[in-house]
Amino acid sequence: MQKAARQIIAQAETHKLPTLPHILLHLLEACQDENVSFEKLANIVRYDPALYLKIVLACNRDCAGTDNLEESLDRLGLHTVKTIAITSAVQQYFSRSDRRRNAFLKQHWRHAIMCGCLAERLARNHGYEHPEEAWFAGLVHDAGQLVLEAAYPDAFASAPPNSGEQHNVDAIERAQFDTTHNHVGAHLLISRKNNPLLADAIMYHHEPLAKILDAHPLVKIVNLANQLSQDQPEDTSEQTLNAAKQLLGLSVSQIEDLTRDCSAQIEKVLDEYDVELNHDDADVSYNIVALDRSKQDQLAEQIRNIAMLDGVHQHLSRIQGKRALLQALQRNISVLFGINDCILFLYSAADDNVQTLSTLENEARLQHVKIPLEPGRSIVTDALLELRALHTFERQQAQLSVLDRQLIGLQNREGLFCLPLISQNAAIGSLVLGIDQANLPALMNQQGLLRRFATELASTISVSLIDFRDEQDIQETPDVEKILKTRAREVIHEAANPLSIINNYLEILSIQLEGDDPAQQDLETIRSEIHRVSTILENLSRPSMAELDASETASVDINALIADLSHMFQTSLFGTHEIDLVLDLDEDMPRMTTNADAIKQIYTNLIRNAVEALPAEGQIMVYTQDKVNVDGKIHVEICVADDGPGIPAEMLPDLFSPAATKKGEGHAGLGLTIVKNLVKELHGSISCRSSEKGTSFHILLPRNIRKL
Secondary structure, eight states, X not given: OHHHHHHHHHHHOGGGOOOOHHHHHHHHHHHTOTTOOHHHHHXXXXXXXXXXXXXXXXXXXXXXXXXXXXXXXXXXXXXXXXXXXXXXXXXXXXXXXXXXXXXXXXXXXXXXXXXXXXXXXXXXXXXXXXXXXXXXHHHTTTHHHHHHHHHOHHHHHTSOTTSSOHHHHHHHHHHHHSSOHHHHHHHHHHTTTOOXXXXXXXXXXXXXXXXXXXXXXXXXXXXXXXXXXXXXXXXXXXXXXXXXXXXXXXXXXXXXHHHHHHHXXXXXXHHHTTOOOOSSTTOOOHHHHHHHHHHHHHHHHHHHHHHHHHHHHHHHTTOOSHHHHHHHXXXXXXXXXXXXXXXXXXXXTTTTEEEEEEOSTTHHHHTTOEEESOTTSOHHHHHHHHTSOEEGGGSOGGGSOXXXXXXXXXXXXXXXXXXXXXXXXXXXXXXEXXXXXXXXXXXXXXXXXXXXXXXHHHHHHHHHTOOOSOHHHHHHSOOHHHHHHHHHHHHHHXXXXXXXXHHHHHHHHHHHSOTTOTHHHHHHHHHHHHHHHHHHHHHTTSSOGXXXXXXXXXXXXXXXXXXXXXXXXXXXXXXXXXOEEEEEXXXXXXXXXXXXXXXXXXXXXXXXXXXXXXXXXXXXXXEEEEEEXXXXXXXXXXXXXXXXXXXOGGGGGGTTSOOOOXXXXXXXXXXXXXXXXXXHHTTOEEEEXXXXXXXXEEEEEESSOOOO
């Protein structure tokens, strides 16, 4: 059955496990908030078995997710969580949606939450030290059903999962799938080499009482929680009460209290996520069907908005200058909301006011308009101060300031709709739309899209550092350095997107591979290198590495770092160039507090240089050495040497300076300059020795680096 379970998991593609639209809507909405806390995200994810399982499977082995979900989400990062949410939403929207499937998903969801709640309460009552792990095990104990449903939707639909005696259900599953949902669910975690006891709890949650009397507490907790969740709170069976007494020593009154509390919690969750349950096939009221269809329609709208905002992001990320921004604004607002005119007010921290930019014909007359950031001065500033959208139709004409009336008149509309622009908790300004009252209902129905559009606009203005000087002055005095800096910002901004996508697909690929697959180590190395590239791009906007936060230093095993990178090079650089690598790493070298990304960049540059200088069948020797005394101070040494033809004598004096390279097209000649600067920032030194017998680079780093 284990072989069949593995095949079904591979066929089902576990990142496609179904999630109720009701939950996805909450998660998507939360992910759009750039200031959302991981606590809030955890409070959503922990109530859905498919989402929680996807988070656990996406985590590395040191980030299991079952003890501290909030911490696991933080380690994954908002981008990955958002990708999981969007991917789940797209899969859910494009998967089949019918009355029977919706009923199954809702019943499965309710049963999962009930079992999770009971497992957590039983764990706390029993003194089990990992109650959140018990919640997770209870929540996903039937996750194998979701996998079977995803792999064989038609066949699974013909075998109701929670009807009849359990041995009958198991027999049906074995006959149809050659395995059971217990085995499939357990193997999901076994394949990732998570806690084996967790997999056991899922595997044996239907096991007879006599066989689990001496099992691990987590197995007994989940088994009992599953039995309790099958019964009605007011009518617990004698068999279940007997199991509760023998497994965990619980009395009837304790069981009644537990089930009553969990049932009350279930009702709160149902109400919070607006889920109406079907109690049987006949009980499918028109209102329930309509509500389910409404949630599916809302999910479709969310997906459409995400797609449109991605287009807006691509458009706005390329703008340069005031006029281009305003033109882009006008086009996007017209397409998204059917509004033709807008006025952009930007906040000036120096003057504590907002000042205008406009797409109107008479924008020159508006350039002198400045509004102090004080309550009651204008609806423009009130929206920014109150951090919410405001419109003039909710105010009497007499309540509007003269400026507000002038803005309405200038746009030849009946009123104003004002959106605050906030990025990273910093005030950017306000976007003012000129609208007629007939436009208001449509805009009010698009509040989510409006907020996200405003966030995207604020982020663009903040991140891109758009220069709003008069464009005529720029044309008359072209600044090559400024143009290059602008282009560099564009590249950095655009490169972040594919890197994020690549990283997310690596997570998915990792899930699809067996946990002990040798490729897992390679995927982890690639993930690490993508993170390093992202960090390098971020650091381009900083004057030097000296401005890095102290948090970017950590205890680093330099030998392990070199070994991991060398393994990656074996299958990439060395294999294609027929290069042999010899490592001689000092086993006594201690861990050092330093910047791991800097060490990686230094080593990678030196290795690449050596590979490009060597003929086929060349050799690179890398060694590390501890306790190197230089002027009475103890250092560690990293050496990268090759047996190539050596560096021409005329190039040695300028070796670490940015100069023309001899490597040919495609090489900037900056690698060794970068290496020197990085070594300097690490308070170390680098030297080179070269002859016709080969070249070696020697890096000395102080053993105790106090500040970077």
